[in-house]
Amino acid sequence: xxxxxxTVFAGAALFVLMLPALYRVAVGPTSFDRLVAVNVxxxxxxxxxxxxxxxFGRLDMFVDFALAYALLNFVASLAVARYLNRTxxxxxxxxxxxxxxxxxxxxxx
Amino acid sequence: xxxxxxxxxxxxxFMVVAAVISLRVKDLLTASVVFGIYSFLMCLLWAEMGAVxxxxxxxxxxxxxxxxxLVATVxxxxxxxxD
Amino acid sequence: MSMDVADxxxxxxxxxxxxxxxxxxxxxxxxxxxxxxxxxxxxxxxxVFFLGAAVGLYRFxxxxxxxxxAGKGDTLSSLLILxxxxxxxxxxxxxxxxxxxxxxxxxxxxxxxxxxxxxHALMRAGFEDGVEPVTKGSSSKNTxxxxxx
Numbered sequence: 064x065x066x067x068x069x070t071v072f073a074g075a076a077l078f079v080l081m082l083p084a085l086y087r088v089a090v091g092p093t094s095f096d097r098l099v100a101v102n103v104x105x106x107x108x109x110x111x112x113x114x115x116x117x118x119f120g121r122l123d124m125f126v127d128f129a130l131a132y133a134l135l136n137f138v139a140s141l142a143v144a145r146y147l148n149r150t151x152x153x154x155x156x157x158x159x160x161x162x163x164x165x166x167x168x169x170x171x172x
Numbered sequence: 173x174x175x176x177x178x179x180x181x182x183x184x185x186f187m188v189v190a191a192v193i194s195l196r197v198k199d200l201l202t203a204s205v206v207f208g209i210y211s212f213l214m215c216l217l218w219a220e221m222g223a224v225x226x227x228x229x230x231x232x233x234x235x236x237x238x239x240x241x242l243v244a245t246v247x248x249x250x251x252x253x254x255d
Numbered sequence: 256m257s258m259d260v261a262d263x264x265x266x267x268x269x270x271x272x273x274x275x276x277x278x279x280x281x282x283x284x285x286x287x288x289x290x291x292x293x294x295x296x297x298x299x300x301x302x303v304f305f306l307g308a309a310v311g312l313y314r315f316x317x318x319x320x321x322x323x324x325a326g327k328g329d330t331l332s333s334l335l336i337l338x339x340x341x342x343x344x345x346x347x348x349x350x351x352x353x354x355x356x357x358x359x360x361x362x363x364x365x366x367x368x369x370x371x372x373x374x375h376a377l378m379r380a381g382f383e384d385g386v387e388p389v390t391k392g393s394s395s396k397n398t399x400x401x402x403x404x
Binding site for chain 3: 144
Binding site for chain 2: 067068070071074075078079081085088089094097098101104105108111112115118119124125128131132135136138139142143146147
């Protein structure tokens with residue numbers, strides 16, 4: 064069993080371990096759970112690209128590609144998170160419920 | 173079954189699952205996000221077949237552009253699909 | 256090259272690590288240098304962490320805990336696996352090898368920077384959208400049904 068066998072094992076293990084993330088995408092009650100799973104799958108795809116590059120032997124091509132991929136995935140998940148945030152508090156930045164009550168400042172009469 | 177064929181099998185199965193999820197889910201935003209996964213896996217498939225530049229464009233278009241455009245349109249129309 | 260490990264995956268999920276012991280026996284004549292072996296070990300540890308993240312993503316009751324597991328485990332496992340493969344590709348110490356490792360380290364640094372940021376952005380969006388964390392009183396199935404909102 065050489066390095067190439069191990070690479071195949073690592074790739075197969077990565078794919079199998081992506082199943083719970085895919086399950087979370089399918090079932091996740093709120094759409095935020097699905098976003099988390101998409102985020103996980105995105106970063107894992109970058110790692111998988113490096114694995115495939117090692118398997119092909121021409122890693123120098125794939126490594127730039129995996130780097131660009133990590134960038135793109137970050138942009139996409141940030142955009143979606145930002146959009147989710149924007150619609151709820153479009154007019155004014157609605158502050159979330161304050162846990163600790165705010166101290167009443169003595170108003171200058 | 174060589175290593176690459178095994179990857180092929182996994183990617184194709186995941187793509188079918190992602191496509192079915194994307195169609196079945198009620199929330200349009202989630203559908204567009206799962207469509208992002210579909211283009212991720214498509215790009216993996218290209219990379220696995222050796223076509224690196226095609227995979228690169230697919231990644232740039234799929235994750236970078238079309239997912240964000242879909243999300244933007246979802247927020248201008250009603251978020252719940254009516255069917 | 257026996258493919259028993261790969262076939263066992265088709266049936267069900269079985270993380271069979273006996274395979275690595277087999278590798279160490281043959282290190283002498285199968286061209287496995289020291290760097291390859293420790294690269295493999297590093298990548299395997301990364302896989303184990305990702306197993307933890309995957310189980311966390313699957314079993315945790317509500318959004319915040321799932322994101323906790325996914326954000327952390329995902330970043331660390333990517334880090335370790337990439338470093339492992341960096342060591343594996345470095346076996347000939349040539350200039351190209353070093354360039355590759357530097358690029359891999361760039362990916363590692365980038366993932367370490369961006370993954371927490373995107374997790375934080377997601378968490379903030381979830382929090383302001385009113386996703387309720389599971390407390391002792393409420394049942395575990397209480398995560399706000401996004402569909403009907």
